[in-house]
Every structure is written in C-alpha cells, then in structure tokens.
Amino acid sequence: MTTGTLITVAPTGAESAKAEVPALPVTLDELLSTAKECEALGAAVIHVHVRDDEARPTLDQGRLRETVAALRENTNLVVQLSSGGAVTDPEADRLAVLDARPDMASCTMGTVNFGDDVFLNRWGFIVDLHTRMQERGIVPEYEIFDLGHLTALQRLLGKYGLPHGGHVHVDFVMGVPGGMPGTAATLVAAQQMLRDLPDGTTFSATGIGRSTLPVLLASLSTGGHLRVGMEDTVTYAKGQPVESNMQLVARAVGFAQLAQRPPLTTAEARQLLGL
Ligand code: KMH
Ligand code: ZN
Numbered sequence: 244m245t246t247g248t249l250i251t252v253a254p255t256g257a258e259s260a261k262a263e264v265p266a267l268p269v270t271l272d273e274l275l276s277t278a279k280e281c282e283a284l285g286a287a288v289i290h291v292h293v294r295d296d297e298a299r300p301t302l303d304q305g306r307l308r309e310t311v312a313a314l315r316e317n318t319n320l321v322v323q324l325s326s327g328g329a330v331t332d333p334e335a336d337r338l339a340v341l342d343a344r345p346d347m348a349s350c351t352m353g354t355v356n357f358g359d360d361v362f363l364n365r366w367g368f369i370v371d372l373h374t375r376m377q378e379r380g381i382v383p384e385y386e387i388f389d390l391g392h393l394t395a396l397q398r399l400l401g402k403y404g405l406p407h408g409g410h411v412h413v414d415f416v417m418g419v420p421g422g423m424p425g426t427a428a429t430l431v432a433a434q435q436m437l438r439d440l441p442d443g444t445t446f447s448a449t450g451i452g453r454s455t456l457p458v459l460l461a462s463l464s465t466g467g468h469l470r471v472g473m474e475d476t477v478t479y480a481k482g483q484p485v486e487s488n489m490q491l492v493a494r495a496v497g498f499a500q501l502a503q504r505p506p507l508t509t510a511e512a513r514q515l516l517g518l
Contacts, residue, residue, distance in 0.1 A: 247507045248499040249468035249515060251288040251414070251447060252281045254488040256474025257300035257329035264477050266487055269294040271306075271313060278318050280489045285496040285506030288321040288516075289314065290349065290384075290470065292328070300329040302336040307343035319509040321518060323347035323384060326372055330360040334368050341375050346518055348376060349414075350383040352392035352399070356421025362388070366395070373399055377407050382518055384447075385413040388422035390429075393436045400441065408517025411444040413437070414470055415462075418454030425454020427461035434465055445515065449475045459495060463502045471495045 254268050254277050261269050268277040278289050293310050295301040307324060314322045324345040326337050341348055350372045351364045376383050383406050385396050396413065405411065415433050418425025423433070430448055437444050447468035450458025455476045459469055471491040479485045479494075496506055507515065 246504070246515070247511065248463065248502075248504045249288065249445075249447060249507050249512050250286045250492065250495055250499065251290055251323070251468070251470040251472075252277075252286040252488055252492055253290040253449070253470055253472035253474035254278075254281070255292045255294065257292045257325070257327075259473065259477055261294075261298035264473065264484070266485060267473055268488065269298040271310060274310065275313055275317050277488050278314055278320055281492045282318050282320050282509070284489060284492045285499070286320065286492050287507050287509045287512035288323055288347070289318075290323045290325060290472070290474070291345075292325045292474065300332075302328050302332055302340060304339060304342060307340060311343050311345050321346045321509065321512055321516065323349065325349050327351050327362065327386065330357055330362050334365075338368075338371055338375065341372075341379055341381055344379070345381060347382045347384055347516070348372070349386050350376065351386040351388065352395045353389065355388040355419065358420045369395070369399060370403060373403055373406070377404070380407050382406060382408050382410075382412075382516055385411070387413050387415050387433065388419055390423055390433060390436060393433065393440070397439050405441065410515070410517030411441050412516055413440075413444065413446045415446060415448040415458075416451070416475075417448060417458050418451035425450035425458045427457055430458060430461040430467070431465065434467070451475050452478065459498060463498060463504060469495050469499065
C-alpha cells in the first residue's frame with residue numbers, strides 16, 4: 244500500500260563552502276530557523292552536519308550535543324546526525340557522533356569514490372556503527388551510494404541482526420560522481436534489490452545536482468520517500484541558485500501532494516521509522 248511521503252531535509256552537508264553558497268545554513272541560529280520553517284512546510288526528519296565558527300565542517304562533540312538539544316527544544320523533527328561527516332574525518336570522530344544521542348544517525352554501507360575524493364567506509368567500521376546504534380537505541384538510516392551497498396546491508400543484517408526498533412530504512416544517494424547514477428532506471432534496479440532485505444523495508448532517495456528532479460519524481464512514483472536540501476542540491480533550475488532549503492522542501496511537498504502522497508507528520512514519521 245502506498246503511504247504518504249516522508250520528507251527529510253538535509254540543509255547543510257559538508258561539501259559546499261559558505262563563501263560560495265551564502266544561503267547555506269551554517270550557524271546554530273541559521274540551522275534552527277531553517278529547521279522550524281522546513282517543519283512547517285512538511286519536513287519530518289532533519290539530516291544534520293554541523294560547522295565551526297569559520298563555517299568549516301566539524302564533528303565537535305559539544306557542538307553536536309548543543310545542536311541535538313536545540314533541535315529537540317525548538318522542533319518536533321526527527322533528529323538524524325550524519326556519521327559520514329566530511330571525507331577527511333577519522334573513524335573515531337565519526338563513531339563518537341553517536342555519543343550525542345540523536346534519534347537517528349546515518350550509516351553508509353560501503354566505500355565510494357566521491358568526486359576526486361574517496362568516502363571510506365570499511366566493513367569493520369560499518370559493523371561498529373550498526374552495533375553501537377543497536378546498543379544505544381539509535382535508529383540508523385542506511386546510506387546507499389552504489390548497488391553493492393545493498394548487498395553489504397543484507398550481509399550486515401544477516402550477521403548482526405535488525406536495527407533498534409526493528410524497521411529498516413535506506414536512503415539512496417544517487418548521482419555522486421563515482422557512485423550509482425541518478426536515473427529512474429537505476430532507482431528501479433535498486434528498489435528491486437530491496438526484495439533481499441526484510442519485509443517492510445522503506446526507502447527514500449535523493450539525487451545530487453542535476454539528478455535531483457529525475458530521482459525525486461521516480462521515487463514518488465515508485466512508493467519511495469524523499470530527501471531534499473542544500474547538502475545535495477545548490478541549483479534550483481539551470482542558472483538559478485537555490486535560495487533556501489525551504490524552497491527545496493516546498494517543491495518536494497508540492498510534488499508529493501500532486502502524487503496524492505502528502506507529507507507524513509513528524510508523529511507518522513516516528514511510527515514509520517520505528518522510533
Ligand atoms: N559528506 C559525505 C562525505 C552522511 O552524511 O552520512 C558523507 C555524507 C553521508 O554526507
Ligand atoms: Zn550527509
């Protein structure tokens with residue numbers, strides 16, 4: 244049965260520079276006002292990367308804790324911290340993200356070329372993330388950058404069991420240079436592979452850059468959910484920079500409503516995700 248649409252906003256990421264993308268929310272105040280406005284529009288989950296005073300990506304524990312607390316105080320959004328960080332972040336710091344006790348954290352299911360860089364995710368590190376989240380009652384979102392990452396997820400769940408809450412939710416991050424392409428055909432192929440995962444597994448999808456709209460439309464039409472935001476997309480249309488995360492969330496909500504799959508509330512999102 245097709246449900247409403249879970250909309251996740253990923254407002255900041257670790258890749259864009261504030262100097263080049265002035266609308267990027269990088270301070271706690273900017274993040275909070277973005278979060279509140281995106282929630283009012285229909286987002287239910289926020290995928291968070293934090294920045295330091297110079298707007299550089301950081302995994303500083305104090306900042307992560309302060310951000311989780313402030314989002315909880317000011318919104319009902321499901322708070323998902325990135326354990327991916329930036330490609331330069333050491334494993335120990337990425338694992339320590341879980342100490343900030345978010346509702347959810349990302350868990351990338353394998354290594355992928357990431358433009359000119361490598362986003363390294365060793366098997367042993369994935370196991371540590373998964374099992375530590377089980378112990379701490381944090382719900383993972385399994386990030387899938389390539390089709391083989393789904394096979395790794397099947398292996399992970401087979402060996403180490405279901406995540407906290409028992410529900411499996413994956414996010415297809417498509418169109419990264421070095422990962423799977425952001426096309427409808429690839430999304431359908433990825434979706435077919437979900438058959439090898441536990442019944443009821445849900446997926447959201449996001450397309451980087453110019454693959455944003457094809458992936459969004461393909462996900463909606465195949466029963467998937469949506470992730471949007473300036474982590475993934477800084478161009479709204481050809482030659483038109485994104486003005487704000489709200490602009491991207493509003494567009495996603497509009498498409499979801501047209502598809503007769505309106506946004507899930509934050510309470511419905513918690514139920515879906517097993518929180
Ligand atoms: N910044 C990328 C290297 C995640 O948040 O878990 C990794 C990333 C995935 O954004
Ligand atoms: Zn991220």
